[in-house]
Amino acid sequence: MSPDAPRIGLVEDDPIMGESLVQRLALEGIAVCWWQTGQEAASALPGAHVQAVVCDIRLPDLDGETLFRQVARTPDAPPFLFITGHADIDQAVRLMRSGAADYVTKPFEMADFLVRLGDLMRSRADEHAPALGTSAAMREVERLLRRVARIGSPVLITGETGTGKDVAARFLHAVSDNASKPFMAVNCAAIPADLMESELFGHERGAFTGAVQRHLGYAERAADGVLFLDEIAELRPDLQAKLLRVVENRIFHRLGGEQPLPFRGRLITASSADFPALVQAGRFRQDLYYRINVVTVRMPPLRERPEDVVWLMARFFAALTERMDSSLKGISALAQEAALAHAWPGNVRELHNRMERAVALGLGPWMMPGDLFPEAAGPVAGPGQQIGSLEDARADAEKRHILRALEATGGEVAAAAKLLGIGRTTLWEKMRRLDLGAD
Known part of the structure; x- marks a missing residue:
């Protein structure tokens, strides 16, 4: 067998x-x-x-x-x-x-x-099958999200900007029993403060000048699904108080309305803010923080999980080339090495944006480092600096890629060859040439 x-x-x-x-x-x-x-x-x-x-x-x-x-x-x-x-x-x-x-x-x-x-x-x-990443850190995040998907408790997703908090929230909803129900996402930092209450809770006709008809807010449209409040730390204090009542009593009122309405959805929130510091400064209610923080999921920055970089590049490449009908054949090993050497201050969002630009503007047939990092184009060494040949750079990139494949397969050469898309004999020969202990 x-x-x-x-x-x-x-x-x-x-x-x-x-x-x-x-x-x-x-x-x-x-x-x-x-x-x-x-x-x-x-x-x-x-x-x-x-x-x-x-x-x-x-x-x-x-x-x-x-x-x-x-x-x-x-x-x-x-x-x-x-x-x-x-x-x-x-x-x-x-x-x-x-x-x-x-x-x-x-x-x-x-x-x-x-x-x-x-x-x-x-x-x-x-x-x-990995959905969010192949690194141990992201597999643990995924396992936690799958576990909390079975319960209805509020979830707070934290992490730096661009780490994929929105993606994690949508994944949590997708693996829950209510995946077919609505997912209402609200960016609290993007909606003007004077419109936020109306957008969140809705309003009755005549509630204010210009309210010519009843408007259903996100909390009502979420129904039995999810209300996802991204950048929740941006909510002004009076709305924090109203949201607290929603979480505690499961009811809310449309602006200008007297009839209490039931909140039946699940609350998922996200923020890149330092909540303890905000609470201490009086900018975020401590009682609301405790209510939304029943389960905390931290999204690690990309620099803490470099194992995910190449995996994410492959996923983005497949989706982007299909959408843009690109003629690019693939991502070069040199581009992968350049990506692994980058610090990714903008995290996954930066990686996606750079991949999108590279697919759109790359001359092909392979994505190269200059496609990902055009700002680095030009002389790579100043006077007196030594740089290796292009062949040396290719050999170094190939060596690192083979080592990653061997690590992923526990040192099994046959499995690594299959992963790399080459024959076992070819891999042995490359390992011998690159001095990787294949003798």
Whole structure:
């Protein structure tokens, strides 16, 4: 079976059923780690890297529930599909409430079992495909957002300007159960202060000069979805007080209206501000800060996660070349190296803007450092400074790119070659030429 085949764990003490499941799953292209006791599974699961666990509830030592509760405490625990007899259905239901993914009752139809297991594995695979970045920092952010997506508590997303707070808020909404509901985004810094209350809460006809008809605000249009307040620190004090009442009492009034209206949405806020300093200076209400800060998600700046730079470049390149119908073939290794050497003070927003300009204006066929950083064009060395040849620069860029591929694949040359889009022999030869220990 291919080393890339999906893998599950099977915890089943019945040798006949265990062997039958192993053989049937092999026909589906699924590798199986089979353990016949709970203790054996508990010891092996942390390093097994399985996408799901199929587990009998009744085992000779640990029961399935005890095993599940032990594994559930470990980071990145796989989902459990329980096999149960009719006498244990109540226990299976209790396990579902505790976080187990699904259960089937004996005797079960193999077709139904395979459908349920397939759904679990696809869900696991989707969850593990990076959506926000490949770095450990961003994978942790993504895991946190997926967890808080299941609850309705307010979320405050912090981070420097350009780190992707809006993207994180939209991702949180997209992976929630209310993904089909509205997502109303409000930039509190972009709306004039004298219009903010009307835009946020709406107004009745005649509420002020020029209010010729009723206007529904963002809070009302959010309905059962999300009200996202970006740069919330820019709200003036009187609106902070009104927002506090919305968070505490879940009601609001249109400007000029007397009828209280229910706020049914979820509140997500974001800011690059230093809230403790603002609270201490009296510029932001402490009680409101506590209310919106139930769960805090910090977006790390791009300089703290350089592993994401090339990944983001590839995503932006694909989207931009399709939108602009560009003839560019790809991003050169030199452009990648230049991007990795840049400090990115404007974070992801700066990277996107530079990529957009490079795709729009690049002469091709490959994106080069000058396309990304035209301000750096011109002499690169002053009198007396030594610079290497272009061939030296290319070799250095190639060497670093190969090292990143080897690091990403744990040193597996075959896997690194596949990742780089070259043959294994070609990679060996390049490693030998670049003195990367391929002898």
